[in-house]
Amino acid sequence: MNLRAIAGISVVAVLGCKPSPAPEAATPIDAQPEPAPAPVAEVAVESPAPAPVVRANVPPKWAGDAAKKIFAAAKGKTRGWDRLAKMTDLYGHRLSGSQALEDSIGWTLDTMRADGQENVRKEKVMVPHWVRGKERLQMASPARRDLTMIGLGMSVGTRGTLTREVIVVDHVDAIAKLDDTAAKGKIILINQVMPPYDPATGDSHYGDTVRSRTRGASEAAKKGADAVLVRSVTAHSLDTPHTGTLIYEEGVRKIPAAAVTVEAAEFLSRTSKRGPVKVSLKMGAKLLPDAESGNAIAEIVGREKPEEVVVIGGHIDSWDVGDGSSDDGAGCMAAMEAALLIREAGLQPRRTIRVVLFTNEENGLRGGLAYFDAHGNEPHVGAIESDSGMGAPTGFSLAGDDADAFAALQVYQPLFSDLGELSVIKGWGGADISPLTKNGVLSMALRPDASHYFDLHHSPADTIEKIDPAHIQGNAAAMALMAYILAERE
Ligand SMILES: [Zn+2]
The missing domain is CATH 3.40.630.10 (Zn peptidases)
Structure with a gap:
């Protein structure tokens, strides 16, 4: 992974181990x-x-x-x-x-x-x-169940439990196109699919997909969301959650951010198409x-x-x-x-x-x-x-x-x-x-x-x-x- 110069961001962007010519x-x-x-x-x-x-x-x-x-x-x-x-x-x-x-x-x-x-x-x-602390994600309605998650590195915690309606987008760039009120007071799930490894080109598709993890929190915060969930940056999953660092954009409110497994992202995406879905997110993360x-x-x-x-x-x-x-x-x-x-x-x-x-x-x-x-x-x-x-x-x-x-x-x-x-x-x-x-x-x-x-x-x-x-x-x-x-x- 390389240092990336991102306009408006003063921190160093560490993207975590990138082997493909993404x-x-x-x-x-x-x-x-x-x-x-x-x-x-x-x-x-x-x-x-x-x-x-x-x-x-x-x-x-x-x-x-x-x-x-x-x-x-x-x-x-x-x-x-x-x-x-x-x-x-x-x-x-x-x-x-x-x-x-x-x-x-x-x-x-x-x-x-x-x-x-x-x-x-x-x-x-x-x-x-940075320490993770205790963390948990549950669907609160229409059903109650635990979802496999992992907080993103450098994320802030939730200060108690955050119960919010979920709205789903399929790409990090789709957040900017949401109506200004659509995400206010909600949790955005970025269900961005990572395509499988391409043996012909050697491309793992990490470079584009990882932007949902690194940029998702600040993009969601700009639309007034209270937290962001990101589909794990992986093309294959056995309900394995994948963490990695996020980058908070300077001057933008820091909201909690966690990855969910591919399975959990698909579940939330499916159920939210049938009607409103609420989740409860608790993260004890903090920076010492x-x-x-x-x-x-x-x-x-x-x-x-x-x-x-x-x-x-x-x-x-x-x-x-x-x-x-x-x-x-x-x-x-x-x-x-x-x-x-x-x-x-x-x-x-x-x-x-x-x-x-x-x-x-x-x-x-x-x-x-x-x-x-x-x-x-x-x-x-x-x-x-x-x-x-x-x-x-x-x-x-x-x-x-x-x-x-x-x-x-x-x-x-x-x-x-x-x-x-x-x-x-x-x-x-x-x-x-x-x-x-x-x-x-x-x-x-x-x-x-x-x-x-x-x-x-x-x-x-x-x-x-x-x-x-x-x-x-x-x-x-x-x-x-x-x-x-x-x-x-x-
Ligand atoms: Zn590494």
């Missing part, structure tokens, strides 16, 4: 041209067929050697998964402000020290401390003073240009449901594993590879912003974030539209073939590295298969056993090789 990802990112020249060892390949425009290249030998060593180190291991299981079983989910987050950060630091990484430290970051957290950092110090840095990482915080394995415990384990594989392969790159496990991506992005504040002036030659779940490895996505950087990276693509059909595509980077991206740093997202990511995302179903150990290992090996290439190339 519409918003197509927004041009003002990445500067990649400063390094193309790899010196590019060799033109003789081709019997005339191919006038395409200039094929092969990767340099050092990169092929590194690939062999890294993949050999990764082979047969399930260490990334075993570590993720250990961390999530011990500490559970990791919402900003929670002790579990700090304990998990401490555990990653101990683990990276034991791995033999260098300059292992926690860099302090103050984070928002900022809490102390930190980014967990470790390095493989470069042999020739230690001051130049390649960042690899994920975010260590999660929502307060499930155990946050796919979002984004696995991304953190993949980055830790990538650094360890490089060590085990006996490689020390020209430049420094820095693992950063960012805190507070989900409801503040304070970790990413703090990292940039502290390190943005250091020369970064690349950044790779893993925050799109941990399906089978399919490659990387390059932020921005720098054709030269894209062409240079594609030269290395064949080296990844031992891990599957991996490719480098143009698209997006990562939320935590987005301040670096905006500063011109070559930024990439690790891009695992995301066809089932949003079935789990931000829900109680995001737990460790959904992840295949081989997928963490494969993605970690891919990340290790790409990081090594960026850190080693001319």
Whole structure:
């Protein structure tokens, strides 16, 4: 997910883990041209067929050697998964402000020290401390029953029970078109359907659908609604509620906001077509003073240009449901594993590879912003974030539209073939590295298969056993090789 500039909104928009080239990802990112020249060892390949425009290249030998060593180190291991299981079983989910987050950060630091990484430290970051409290949603009339819900992150509470008539819209943009009195004193349900994952384009349809979650509360408040309910941002549901952060627009009344399951949204939508429906919503959510957290950092110090840095990482915080394995415990384990594989392969790159496990991506992005504040002036030659779940490895996505950087990276693509059909595509980077991206740093997202990511995302179903150990290992090996290439190339 990227920072999005939204007119009239001063807060940072954290959209929560976006792996697909969704519409918003197509927004041009003002990445500067990649400063390094193309790899010196590019060799033109003789081709019997005339191919006038395409200039094929092969990767340099050092990169092929590194690939062999890294993949050999990764082979047969399930260490990334075993570590993720250990961390999530011990500490559970990791919402900003929670002790579990700090304990998990401490555990990653101990683990990276034991791995033999260098300059292992926690860099302090103050984070928002939002707590959910008790919450409940019931249909009050025409029938009485509990509905599966989950409050949206950063929502205000209800101060008691709010019993109101429900009006249903099918898209967040439909709220603005309501008559001025239609929603006054009511609860708006946004029953916006997320289309299924499209295997042809790789589009999860997250980018458009998530606007109902991020913008719904303020849009509803502008029409005088007292609360908003949002259909969970998922295309598949087993009555699983999906949370995620909302963004209150400045100057607009803050109203409580919760997600309901696809099933509950359909139920309310159906019944409201037969006559008036009332629900009772109770949410104990509140925002406490900022809490102390930190980014967990470790390095493989470069042999020739230690001051130049390649960042690899994920975010260590999660929502307060499930155990946050796919979002984004696995991304953190993949980055830790990538650094360890490089060590085990006996490689020390020209430049420094820095693992950063960012805190507070989900409801503040304070970790990413703090990292940039502290390190943005250091020369970064690349950044790779893993925050799109941990399906089978399919490659990387390059932020921005720098054709030269894209062409240079594609030269290395064949080296990844031992891990599957991996490719480098143009698209997006990562939320935590987005301040670096905006500063011109070559930024990439690790891009695992995301066809089932949003079935789990931000829900109680995001737990460790959904992840295949081989997928963490494969993605970690891919990340290790790409990081090594960026850190080693001319
Ligand atoms: Zn995430």
